[in-house]
Amino acid sequence: MPSDEPIPPEDAFELVGNDIRASIIQTLQEGFKNGERKMSYSSLKSRVGVRDSGRFNYHLQQLVGYFVEKDQAAYRLSYAGRKAASAIAGGTYNETVELESRSVNGACLNCGDDALELTYNDVEFDISCTNCETSIVHMPFPPGAIASHRDGDLEAAFDRWARSWNMLSSTGVCPECGGRMEMGFAEEQGDPAIGNVDVRCTLNCTQCWMSGYLPVGCLLLEHPLVVSFYWNRGYDIRSSFIWEFEWALSKEYQEVHRPEKDLIKISVPLDDDELQITVDESFEVVNTDKR
Ligand SMILES: [Zn+2]
Ligand SMILES: [Zn+2]
Secondary structure (H helix, E strand, O other): OOOOOOOOOHHHHHOOOOOHHHHHHHHHHHHHHOOOOEEHHHHHHHOOOOOHHHHHHHHHHEOOOOOOEOOOOOOEHHHHHHHHHHHHHOOOOOOOOOOOOOOOOOOOOOOOOOEEEEEOOEEEEEEEEEOOEEEEEEEEOOOOHHHHHHHOOOHHHHHHHHHHHHHHOOOEOOOOOOOOEEEEOOOOOOOOOOOOOOOOEEEOOOOOOOOEEEHHHHHHHHHOOHHHHHHOOOOHHHHHHHHOOOOHHOOHHHHEEOOOOOOOEEEEEEOEEEEEEEEEOOOOOEEEOEE
16 A cells, blocks of 8 residues: 555545454554554564464555554554544444443523433433433543543543533634634534524534534633633632533523624623623634623
């Protein structure tokens, strides 16, 4: 395979869809993690555990030039190989994980009940109200991440994952592929919707499949204006979970000025103060006010 030409995406998937090739990638990843950035042919072969040299070599050579790079007599993962290794380790391609539903802190923004429940089905992490059956926050979370965090603070891990995803999106960078995101406002809801606002920010990657509809408040959570507003009043904004910020998810705190101006104003209440932030469709802050 010529290494200077990109291979078609469907061929790339075929490459990792074979046990021996997936095992080669995982073995190189283990080495990479332990500081062994490249591996000799014989070491790699014995660790993968394939006796038949012809068969092993055939599969290894299939990966060279894309997921694996050959460096003199040794082999190492390319960047694409490390991404594939993360997807394999995250269980994105092959794993299913069971998680018993459990109640979580926070009140429902729809009915106000303290009846929030965490469930995990089909790679989707979901916080819903069991009283009015409204989904408050949901997004894909890799099965491997559930397995890795289930005995620790799973809610906190998901919260960080979702918020860093939102933070990247809000700055126009695709959290999946790093490509450029196009942003706008729309009355589209997503299914099921996140938050109960009428107008959402639309996010579409110009390069990959990534798209989403999120309340503007959700995307403002990690903005320096909001983070410092909390910090200066003695609060670390990370000490609450994303589904606990009613102002970020609810239309009560969102004022829409469109279509004539395409601006959305969000009110962020904290103790006796209120911060108001107005953003335009490209998510530039056009006005701030404190009360
Ligand atoms: Zn409810
Ligand atoms: Zn993308």
